[in-house]
Amino acid sequence: MKGSVFQRGPKWYYKFRAPERDMSTGRYPWVTKGGFRTEKEAWKACRDAMRDADEGRVVRPTARTFAQFFDEWFAGVQPTLDATTWQSWKDYARLYVVPRIGGKRLQQLNEPDLLNLYGQLLAEGRIKPDRDSIMYVSGHVFPQV
Structure with missing residues (x-):
């Protein structure tokens, strides 16, 4: 070459x-x-x-955002997780991660971006409501978010 x-x-x-x-x-x-x-x-x-x-380690350029990657990833891991785990992770992503870095292109995401995200999350605290208990009500169909 x-x-x-x-x-x-x-x-x-x-x-x-x-x-x-x-x-x-x-x-x-x-x-x-x-x-x-x-x-x-x-x-x-x-x-x-x-x-x-x-060595096969070339990553093709893409305009895919972190939010798009998350949507694909959640669809892929859903069959391997308990419903409550999957829903909690999806809620965490929707409430904490996507609003802050979801619009950033995946290939442009770097260590300072993640450190900034972690710092914001530590400073702001938890806002996620408990949605898991409703899943244990018999016959209830939980809506996909």
């Missing part, structure tokens, strides 16, 4: 072909990244990215 490095204005970028075809197009997509201060930094990042691509 060969990569290349080029300069756009004051910043450097790298580019190389991914080792695996895109299933939807049948082509080998380009992997690019920019914003490096020097050519040397861009080459190092290019070599690291090509190594990751060879």
Whole structure:
């Protein structure tokens, strides 16, 4: 696999072909990244990215938000959890996490964002109402949120 490095204005970028075809197009997509201060930094990042691509550790860019990821994740884990656990986790996500970082793109989420979230949660305390007890009433169908 060969990569290349080029300069756009004051910043450097790298580019190389991914080792695996895109299933939807049948082509080998380009992997690019920019914003490096020097050519040397861009080459190092290019070599690291090509190594990751060879090892299958490339994450394709996506505009998916954290809230969208949570919806998909909750749908996937629901069959493996007790109803009360699933509902509590979903309530926690809806009340605490999604309002604060739900609109952020998943690939842009970083450690400072999570530390800020934890700090806010510690400072504000718990607001989640108890919705679990209603699940134990016989014959009650609990609405999905």
